[in-house]
Amino acid sequence: MFQGSIVALVTPMHEDGRIDEQSLRALIEHHIANQTDALVIVGTTGESATVDLAEHCELLRIAVEQAGGRLPIIAGTGANATREAIELSKCAKQAGAKASLSVTPYYNKPTQEGLFQHFKAIAEAVDLPIILYNVPGRTGCDMLPDTVARLAKIPNIIGLKDATGDLSRVRLHRRLCGEDFLLFSGNDDTALEFILLGGQGVISVTANVAPQAMHQLCMLGLQGKRQAAEELDLRLQGLHKYLFIEPNPIPVKWAVHTQGLISAGIRLPLTHLAEAHQSNVRSAMQQAGVL
Numbered sequence: 001m002f003q004g005s006i007v008a009l010v011t012p013m014h015e016d017g018r019i020d021e022q023s024l025r026a027l028i029e030h031h032i033a034n035q036t037d038a039l040v041i042v043g044t045t046g047e048s049a050t051v052d053l054a055e056h057c058e059l060l061r062i063a064v065e066q067a068g069g070r071l072p073i074i075a076g077t078g079a080n081a082t083r084e085a086i087e088l089s090k091c092a093k094q095a096g097a098k099a100s101l102s103v104t105p106y107y108n109k110p111t112q113e114g115l116f117q118h119f120k121a122i123a124e125a126v127d128l129p130i131i132l133y134n135v136p137g138r139t140g141c142d143m144l145p146d147t148v149a150r151l152a153k154i155p156n157i158i159g160l161k162d163a164t165g166d167l168s169r170v171r172l173h174r175r176l177c178g179e180d181f182l183l184f185s186g187n188d189d190t191a192l193e194f195i196l197l198g199g200q201g202v203i204s205v206t207a208n209v210a211p212q213a214m215h216q217l218c219m220l221g222l223q224g225k226r227q228a229a230e231e232l233d234l235r236l237q238g239l240h241k242y243l244f245i246e247p248n249p250i251p252v253k254w255a256v257h258t259q260g261l262i263s264a265g266i267r268l269p270l271t272h273l274a275e276a277h278q279s280n281v282r283s284a285m286q287q288a289g290v291l
Contacts, residue, residue, distance in 0.1 A: 013265030078103030238284030
């Protein structure tokens with residue numbers, strides 16, 4: 001069900017910060033038309049940290065309704081409180097999401113045993129496939145491969161989004177977790193190599209801006225066509241770099257707005273992309289052929 005280019009979708013907002021439902025629906029249609037393989041709704045790129053529970057659940061409902069089964073919807077359900085993560089997972093299940101993406105608890109720095117018990121509790125509370133998400137650069141904790149292997153034995157924990165940037169973990173996770181466990185890159189700049197090493201795809205920020213190219217890149221990688229994939233990836237390297245020139249999702253929301261797909265709204269404490277960085281992002285978009 002899940003492989004290829006999975007877009008960590010931005011959440012469209014009006015200038016005053018209200019959710020822009022019409023633009024969200026149009027954005028989902030845009031991704032369906034451009035061969036996106038699945039969407040993550042209300043993840044980090046979707047500003048999950050600044051939407052409330054009611055908004056979170058409504059965004060999931062709208063996305064599932066609009067997609068209408070034409071591509072899978074994966075719900076961002078991570079939280080640093082286990083009870084909150086369970087509530088968000090229940091919303092995802094009720095909305096009809098095909099899976100959840102659950103980040104390691106941030107800020108409170110749980111132990112490896114705490115991480116195991118956290119995800120085990122979610123899996124036991126809600127009958128929904130779970131993709132674990134490890135991004136120590138943002139959360140302050142690193143879920144080690146041995147812990148992932150323990151969690152992989154729980155039937156509805158089906159995969160991992162690995163944003164450590166450590167490519168040696170791809171084969172290690174595959175060996176520890178088995179061939180059926182899904183592995184997704186959480187880093188656009190190394191996604192191709194991650195796939196060539198045995199991953200199923202990428203949960204991507206770049207694909208917000210270049211969805212068709214990222215889909216093609218993943219398909220070439222999954223087919224083992226390294227040379228063609230590398231040639232395509234070379235055009236995208238500017239996006240991989242400059243969409244992170246300020247904290248995500250600041251640059252990517254500016255880029256998608258520049259494409260005319262959403263308004264410029266973003267919620268504090270995030271702010272609009274600094275003018276000094278806009279030329280770099282614009283040049284990267286032009287290099288990728290998306291502007």
